Amino acid sequence: MLLKLFISFFKVGLFSFGGGYAALPLIQEEVVNANGWLKISEFNNLITISQMTPGPIAINSASFVGTRVFGLSGAIAATLGCVTPSFIIVGTISYFYTKYKNLDTMQNVLGFLRPAVVSMIFAAGIDILKTALFDINRIRLENLDFIMLLLFVFILIIIRKTKLDPIFLMLLSGFLYLFISLLVG
Template identity: 70%
Template sequence: MLINLFISFLKIGLFSFGGGYAALPLIQEEVVNLHHWLSLSEFNDLITISQMTPGPIAINSATFVGTRIAGFPGALAATFGCVLPSSIIVGGISYFYNKYKDLDAMTNILNFLRPAIVSMILIAGISILQTAFFDVKAISLANMDWIMLAIFIISLFTMFKSKIDPIKIMLFCGLLYLVTNFLFY
């Protein structure tokens, strides 16, 4: 199990260019679809927990999944697997970037990677929205969580139109969801 955790998160760490949000589809594929270590609902909880705790989302996710599957040794294996490729790649890239940063080829490579990274982040966002607003089994207006949609719109509008601290908005939205669930369910 430790080797499976290490290899799964090694793959995630190796191919998650663009940061934690870009890694979310890869984490979902490995953890939910391929190995069935978490359900889709648990995966969304994982994202929420990883967002609320300090540190990069991919590393927090690796630690969470590793702990859930194999305790402390699992957390170490998954986290090390996630971090190892980045450490090696960043070391190599920093050397070559400093040496060749003025070459057109370097600029072209970076320009080529940007759209792929944006699309991975968009896919992760769409996946999170689907599981937040709809029943996991079916996406239709009949399965829409209208309270969650309303809270999302309120928080989105508040974040764009005010300078309120995002943490306060998150706390308010969480409290609002608890109150509405208590009143309507």
């Protein structure tokens, strides 16, 4: 089972170009859909915890899932699985980049990767938004969490209009949601 955990996060590390947010759909596929190690609600908590702790989201997620599934040995296996592709890829790319950095082909390849990364980040954002606003099993208007929607719009406006610290805004939105939820019932 440790090998399965290693391989799952090896795939995440191998195919997630563009950073943590781009990796979220792949992590969800491996952790929730393919292996059932976490439920979707636990996965959303995992994202929150991974963003609040120092370090890359994919590695934090690997450590969390590994610990949850197999304890310390699981955390080590998942984390090693997640970082091993990076070592291999970066080592290989750095060799070829230094050798061929002046070729137009190299610049074109890097340019083609950008749209794929943006679309993966967008897909992850939509999934998080759906889970936050709706009962994941029933995405219908009557299942919309209006408090969450209003809070989302409120925080989005604050982000656009001010230079407030995002961590402060995450904490503020959490406290506001808790406070409003307690008032409403």
